[in-house]
Amino acid sequence: MVATDRRQLLAGLAGGAAVAVAGCSERMAATVDRDAPEQVSVDIKTVPADTDEVAVRIARHLADNLERAGVATSVQPTEEVTLLRDVLINGDYDCYVGRHPGMLGPDTLRELLDSQFVEEPGWQNPFSYTSATVDDLLAEQRSLGGDSRQEVVEELQRAVLVEQPFTVIAFPDEIRTSRAGAFAGDVSPITPHDIARLQPDDRDADEEDDEVATDDEDDVDDTDDDSGEVRLGLIDARATRNLNPVATEFRDTGLFTGLLYDSLAIANDDDIVPWLADDWEWAGDRTLSVRLREDLVWHDGEPITADDAVFTYRFLSDTTLDREGRPLPAPRYRGQTSLVADADAPSDDELLLEFNEGSREVLPQALVVPILPRHVWEERTEPVSFAGIDIDHVPEALVWENDDPVGSGPFQFVDAEYQDYLTFERFDDHFLRSGTVDDDEPISRLDGVPRYEELHFEAIPSGAAAIELLQAGQLDATVSPLEPDIVRSAARAEDVRVHVDPSDRFYHVGYNASRPPLDNHQFRRAIARLIDREHLVSDVFERFGTPSVTPFGGSSLEAPELRWSGECPELPFVGSNGDVSEESARQVFEEAGYRHEDGTLVRERS
Amino acid sequence: MGLASVLIEFAIITGVMLGVATVLFVDLGSVRSVIVDRERARTLAPYAVALIIILLINRSARQAGPLLSWLIGWEITALIESIEGEFVVWVQSFESPMLTEYLAFMYLYGYAFLLIFPFVLYYVLPNTRAFRELAIAFGLNYTLGLLCYILFIAYGPRNQLADVVQPLLYQHHPLSQLVTREVNVNTNVFPSLHTSLSVTVALMAWRTRKEYPLWVPIAAIFAASVTVATVYTGIHWVIDVIAGIALAAFSVYAGARFADYRPDLRSSKWLPERLERTR
Numbered sequence: 071m072v073a074t075d076r077r078q079l080l081a082g083l084a085g086g087a088a089v090a091v092a093g094c095s096e097r098m099a100a101t102v103d104r105d106a107p108e109q110v111s112v113d114i115k116t117v118p119a120d121t122d123e124v125a126v127r128i129a130r131h132l133a134d135n136l137e138r139a140g141v142a143t144s145v146q147p148t149e150e151v152t153l154l155r156d157v158l159i160n161g162d163y164d165c166y167v168g169r170h171p172g173m174l175g176p177d178t179l180r181e182l183l184d185s186q187f188v189e190e191p192g193w194q195n196p197f198s199y200t201s202a203t204v205d206d207l208l209a210e211q212r213s214l215g216g217d218s219r220q221e222v223v224e225e226l227q228r229a230v231l232v233e234q235p236f237t238v239i240a241f242p243d244e245i246r247t248s249r250a251g252a253f254a255g256d257v258s259p260i261t262p263h264d265i266a267r268l269q270p271d272d273r274d275a276d277e278e279d280d281e282v283a284t285d286d287e288d289d290v291d292d293t294d295d296d297s298g299e300v301r302l303g304l305i306d307a308r309a310t311r312n313l314n315p316v317a318t319e320f321r322d323t324g325l326f327t328g329l330l331y332d333s334l335a336i337a338n339d340d341d342i343v344p345w346l347a348d349d350w351e352w353a354g355d356r357t358l359s360v361r362l363r364e365d366l367v368w369h370d371g372e373p374i375t376a377d378d379a380v381f382t383y384r385f386l387s388d389t390t391l392d393r394e395g396r397p398l399p400a401p402r403y404r405g406q407t408s409l410v411a412d413a414d415a416p417s418d419d420e421l422l423l424e425f426n427e428g429s430r431e432v433l434p435q436a437l438v439v440p441i442l443p444r445h446v447w448e449e450r451t452e453p454v455s456f457a458g459i460d461i462d463h464v465p466e467a468l469v470w471e472n473d474d475p476v477g478s479g480p481f482q483f484v485d486a487e488y489q490d491y492l493t494f495e496r497f498d499d500h501f502l503r504s505g506t507v508d509d510d511e512p513i514s515r516l517d518g519v520p521r522y523e524e525l526h527f528e529a530i531p532s533g534a535a536a537i538e539l540l541q542a543g544q545l546d547a548t549v550s551p552l553e554p555d556i557v558r559s560a561a562r563a564e565d566v567r568v569h570v571d572p573s574d575r576f577y578h579v580g581y582n583a584s585r586p587p588l589d590n591h592q593f594r595r596a597i598a599r600l601i602d603r604e605h606l607v608s609d610v611f612e613r614f615g616t617p618s619v620t621p622f623g624g625s626s627l628e629a630p631e632l633r634w635s636g637e638c639p640e641l642p643f644v645g646s647n648g649d650v651s652e653e654s655a656r657q658v659f660e661e662a663g664y665r666h667e668d669g670t671l672v673r674e675r676s
Numbered sequence: 677m678g679l680a681s682v683l684i685e686f687a688i689i690t691g692v693m694l695g696v697a698t699v700l701f702v703d704l705g706s707v708r709s710v711i712v713d714r715e716r717a718r719t720l721a722p723y724a725v726a727l728i729i730i731l732l733i734n735r736s737a738r739q740a741g742p743l744l745s746w747l748i749g750w751e752i753t754a755l756i757e758s759i760e761g762e763f764v765v766w767v768q769s770f771e772s773p774m775l776t777e778y779l780a781f782m783y784l785y786g787y788a789f790l791l792i793f794p795f796v797l798y799y800v801l802p803n804t805r806a807f808r809e810l811a812i813a814f815g816l817n818y819t820l821g822l823l824c825y826i827l828f829i830a831y832g833p834r835n836q837l838a839d840v841v842q843p844l845l846y847q848h849h850p851l852s853q854l855v856t857r858e859v860n861v862n863t864n865v866f867p868s869l870h871t872s873l874s875v876t877v878a879l880m881a882w883r884t885r886k887e888y889p890l891w892v893p894i895a896a897i898f899a900a901s902v903t904v905a906t907v908y909t910g911i912h913w914v915i916d917v918i919a920g921i922a923l924a925a926f927s928v929y930a931g932a933r934f935a936d937y938r939p940d941l942r943s944s945k946w947l948p949e950r951l952e953r954t955r
Contacts, residue, residue, distance in 0.1 A: 113754075118835035119843075120862050126838040144754035147831045149863065152746045488739050531857055532843075534850035539678050610839075 107672035110587060110664070111142035112597075114579075115156060116167040118147040120532070121306065123553045127610040128239060128577060128601075129167040131648060135600035139655035140671035151308060154319035158401065159191040161198060163582050165597075169242075169575045171322045174337060174405065176223045176627060177432050180208040181405035183235060192318045192401030198584035199235035212409075215431035224629035227620040231632065231640045234594040239577040240607050241623050243570050243614040245557055247533070248547035249540045250565045252300075258569040259302060259549050262328030263336070266480050266502070266520040268547075270297045299524035303536050305550035307529035310486050314472040315440045316386070318401040322575070324440075325549070329494060329525070330369075330477035331440035334360055334379065334421075336513070340626075342434045343512040346374070346441060346478070346501075350434070356411075356425040358433065363506065364419070367499050368443050369475075369482040376415035381444035383413040383423070389465045391451045398465065403439040410436050446476050480520055492527040496520055537563050554612040570614060576621060587673060592662035598641045599658045603634075605648035679854045686788070686855060693789040694796070701888060702800055710800045719804050723811035730815045734822055741826055742861050749829040752866065753836050756913050763914050764833040765840045767907050779905035780845050782898065784852055787870055790877050790898045797888060805935055806884050813876050813924075813931035817869065820923055825864040832865040834910035845909035868912045871920030872927070874899035879928040 116122075116129040129145045136143040148156065156162040171193060173179075181187065185205050187194035207229060211222040246258050254271045257264055304310075312320040315327040334347040344350070346362060353359040366374035386407045388397035399407060409432065412424040425433050450467040453460045475483050480502055481494035501507065507517040528545065530536050533552035537560055539545035551573070552560075560568045579601070587593040603617035619638045622628045632639065644654045652669075659671055666672065710716065791814075798807035834843040846853045860869075881888070881895035903920075906912040912920075 118831045118862060119838035120835055123838050126836070130837075130839050144758065145836065146751060146754050147836055148751070149742070149746060531853035532846055532850055534847060535678070535853055538850050542678065542681075544678050 105674060107667055107674050109140075109142050109670045110673055111144075112136060112164045112588070113144050113146055114165045114167060115146045115148050115153055115163045117150050117153055121150050122169075123555075124242065124577065124610055125167045125169070128579070128606055131606060131610070132165075132167070132579065132597070132601060135645070135650050135655055136597070138650055138652045139596075139600065139659055140652075140666050140669055141659075142670070150306070151311075151319045157580065158193060158196050158318050161196070161582060161584065163580075164585055164588060165582070166580050167577065168580065169322070169577055170621065172574045173621060173625075174435060174438065175340075175432075176211050176219065176226075176622075177405050177409075177435060179223075179226060179230075179621060180212060181408075182621070183230065184208050187404065190399060190401070190404065192404055194401075194404045197235045197580055198582060199233075200583070201229075201233060201235075204229055204233070209427075212428045212432050215429040219429070219431065220627070223622070223627055227622065227629045227632055230621075231619055232595075233591045234581070234598050234641070235583065236581060237579040237594075237598045237601060238618050238621055238623065239579065239601060239603055240611060240615045240617045241576045242551070242554075242573055242611060243616075244551035244573045244575075245533075245554060245560075245614060246548050246551060246569045246571070247536055247540060247556075247560050248567045248569065249543065249545065250567050252546040256569070258571050259547055260571060261323070262325060262479070263516060265302075265325075265329060265525065265549075267516065268300060269519070269521045270300075272297075297521045297523065299526050300522045301526045301528060301544070301546045303530040303539065303545050303548040303550070304492075304527050305530060305532070305548075305552065307489050307492075309527070310489055310492050310529065312471045312473075313475045313483070313486075314467075314470050315442070316389070316400040316402050316468060317470075317472075321402065324402075326492070326527075327440060327475075327477075328479070329481040330475050330479045330483060331442070332478045333438050333440050334362075335434065335437035337435075337438055338512055341512065342437060345513065347437065350437070352430070353422065356428075356433070358423045358425070360421040360423065360437070362419040362421070363501050365504070365506075366478060366501065368478050369497055370443075372443065372445060373418075374441070374443075374478055375418040376421040377418070378444050379421045379441050380413040380415045381448065382439065382442045383407065383410050385442065385447060385451065385467070386439060389451060389467050391448075393451065398463075401468070406436045406439050409433055441478065443476050443478075481525060484524070490529055494525040494527075496523050534559070537566055540566050554610075554614045557612065557614065572616075572624070574625070576618060576623065577615075578621075587664070590662070593659075593664070595641055596658040596662045596664075598638075599644050600650060600655060602643040602645065602648045603638070604636065604643075609648065678851055679858070682851050682854050686784070689785045690788045690792070693785065694793055697789070697793050698796055701797060701891060707800060716799075716804060720799070720807055720811075723808050727811045727815050730818050734818050737822060738861065741822065742863060745826045745829055745863065749827055751829045753829070753831045756830060756866070756915050757836055760914050762837065762840060764837065764907055764910060767904075768842060768844070768910065770908075771842070771844065775908070776844050776848055779901065779908050780849055780852075782901035783845060783870065783905035783909060783911075784849070784855075786898050787874060787902045790874055790895065790902065794877050794880060794895075797891065798884070801884075801887055806880065806887070808935040809883070809928070809931035810876075810880050811931075812934055813880065813927040814873065816927040816930055817872050817876055817923060820927070821867065821869045821872065824867055824919075828866045829863050830866040830913075830916070831863060832911045832916075833913055835862060837910075841910040843910050845905075845911065865912050866916050867919030867923050868903075868906050868916040869920065870906045871903045871912070871917045872923040874902040875921050875924035876927055879924060880931075883928070883932070 114129045114133055116125045119126045133143040133145050157166050181194045183195060183199055183204055185200040188198050188200065207222055207226045211219050211226065214222060251271050254269045257267055259265045259268060308320045309326040313326060313330065314320065315324065315331055321327065332346045334345060335342045336345045346366060348361045348363045350358055350360040362376060368374055384391060386400045386403055389400050390398050409425055409428055410423055411426045414422045416422060423436065447467060450470055451465050453462050454464045454466040454469055455461065480497055480500045482497045484493040484495050486492045502516055502519060507514050530539060533556035536545060536548045536552065541563060557568055560566050581588045581594050583589045607613065607615045607617050616624055617634045618624065620628055620632050637643065644650050644658055656666055664671055794810055798810055833841045878895045878899035881892045885892050903917055907914055907917060
């Protein structure tokens with residue numbers, strides 16, 4: 071638009087060269103060389119309602135209010151994998167509405183916001199956000215523990231709230247359904263361990279008492295009975311297309327790769343507890359010695375050694391294994407791998423991890439990454455090639471579908487059909503099944519599981535379809551969270567149980583700080599004042615969620631003064647019941663230093 | 677899983693409609709002579725085979741199509757929304773349970789019936805021309821439709837206007853989505869193939885009004901109902917419907933124009949050749 075104005079003016083002048091030369095004055099040069107004001111436009115990307123109705127409705131709420139402020143806004147529904155590629159890999163967006171994959175602790179905030187990650191793909195700084203203050207606080211919390219760390223974490227939350235690299239909206243309660251009587255106990259299949267723990271409701275009362283009371287060793291024998299297959303419904307069927315644990319656009323929490331792959335340790339409540347590792351001890355200031363369990367094998371029968379773990383840490387830190395000269399880290403697990411300086415295997419069952427700076431509270435988180443078989447993945451570190459042409463900047467490992475995965479997890483891959491289904495079967499050589507978990511281990515409650523021989527994941531179109539399939543006995547439970555408005559009909563439906571679980575996967579609006587005016591924190595703060603969290607949670611989440619202004623909402627890490635109390639303490643909504651008047655919407659942008667022309671928000675400098 | 681039982685129900689209902697319509701419209705006495713007519717089968721086989729190949733390509737492109745589309749396609753959902761706004765919301769303001777049931781029936785079963793039955797009608801006509809025209813028109817609908825689906829990425833109103841548009845069909849018949857998603861994906865809404873194929877059948881009914889005068893109003897009512905249903909259910913934008921009608925008009929025109937063209941393999945040229953007006 072600006073270019074055209076200038077061109078038109080020049081074209082007019084070109085009518086006569088003499089006029090142009092003679093008439094050229096400082097005043098004209100200054101006029102021609104000045105940009106005309108242009109309307110500010112912001113595109114909001116999100117998934118379609120089939121994938122996540124809540125996200126679309128948040129995006130539309132924001133778009134409506136931005137329009138009122140005179141900003142040209144459109145909501146662009148985008149298929150989930152493409153959306154995540156746009157946001158996480160290519161940075162091709164203005165704003166997006168989505169869910170974070172979940173917080174492993176305060177250090178996840180470092181992954182999300184540290185400016186050292188601006189050039190990396192994945193959930194590490196997808197906002198291109200840079201702040202010296204925040205960087206310092208992020209580094210500080212990593213080196214601290216206990217109360218002093220908490221103080222820094224609270225200060226971080228205040229700083230992030232002020233600068234708004236992203237706007238936290240709410241923590242949803244996730245809704246799942248199961249067929250009444252399908253399972254023993256009240257287990258929602260949220261994590262891989264929940265799925266491993268699913269048991270059919272077919273035991274008599276005695277056994278049930280045993281199981282609950284003591285986790286008796288006999289249970290291993292009792293539960294050896296094969297329990298056939300369990301049929302689980304998926305709304306999000308991306309896993310039928312790709313099972314690569316480092317393909318960030320296909321993974322959220324890593325549910326499916328978590329069934330197929332084991333990590334050295336798992337996060338259990340606020341603790342990191344041994345999993346593939348038998349135990350670990352500090353062998354120096356920043357050196358951890360990790361001993362593996364005995365007789366571990368991959369799904370293809372090869373033994374698992376410390377060498378595989380060394381390979382995994384080197385691979386995740388640089389997926390080209392040093393071949394390119396510049397490291398190309400895996401886009402997932404970056405918070406953890408950036409803690410590790412080096413890995414070494416003195417013997418087949420001992421791993422030495424050398425850490426960068428960090429406190430002993432933070433560092434063991436590095437053990438929570440999937441261990442990959444070297445004999446499968448090493449050859450995938452070469453550049454990918456199509457029709458004989460090497461694509462130098464992409465190692466195959468990052469784009470590989472991993473369509474016949476070899477892991478070591480409690481389940482192994484059987485087959486999959488694109489956007490249709492996925493079948494896993496129990497891996498009986500897994501340490502959970504071989505009865506080698508000691509009674510005093512934190513994970514001993516998982517001993518002897520899983521009981522189901524086969525997991526059959528089916529793509530289902532909607533929550534409404536799930537209810538009918540559950541009632542028809544063609545489905546046992548849903549794994550993907552369902553749309554909130556399904557609860558009323560699910561609660562009325564006979565033989566259907568509704569599970570409501572809090573989730574740390576918060577909804578947020580992310581801003582691309584490399585695209586003006588979104589680089590200006592005042593502009594982002596103005597946008598944040600157009601979001602009515604209370605209205606969204608009551609109207610869109612149907613009360614299944616909690617508004618929050620920080621990524622640690624509702625947890626013990628949350629700064630107490632930021633706990634939700636009806637409105638955002640820093641950036642309160644400027645309207646009521648979800649609506650803002652044009653006047654107040656415009657005012658927040660004018661206070662931020664912007665101005666309107668004929669009702670549209672304009673920028674002079676672009 | 678649930679798909680099999682839904683498909684069986686689908687086949688039974690559509691089958692009954694086809695059976696009843698055949699008894700009403702077709703002179704059953706002449707059917708025997710039509711069935712044993714080898715000449716007719718030879719004339720029409722290339723058209724039927726070509727159409728089946730196009731349908732199979734359409735089906736196998738179900739995975740590659742959307743992937744390719746996201747790489748090279750033009751995202752037009754927001755553009756469509758900015759042009760027609762919330763017209764679909766107005767259409768849905770006439771919502772009633774009876775209307776929803778009627779239009780859902782038409783969208784699912786009426787549509788399937790409308791696509792299949794004309795082939796029965798036109799196969800038993802003494803002149804094979806209508807059958808050939810219909811096959812060409814259908815083939816063009818699917819081919820140009822698939823091309824548009826690759827070039828344009830658009831989600832329907834139920835996916836975009838989630839706060840104001842209800843997914844009426846899938847709310848009331850959740851399992852029907854098991855069938856519709858086998859046939860199509862949710863980014864393929866521009867143009868509406870439900871509209872274009874239904875309107876194609878209605879236009880063809882008008883072209884064969886002398887042979888089947890009673891088929892004209894029935895095809896028209898079915899086509900109009902299916903077309904309204906695509907918008908009422910929140911599946912399509914009005915712009916998809918308009919594009920669908922344009923695609924139908926073009927396809928029927930092209931069918932009429934090219935029904936008499938035959939490839940002459942010996943000269944490897946396409947030459948016009950008037951087919952025998954006898955059978």
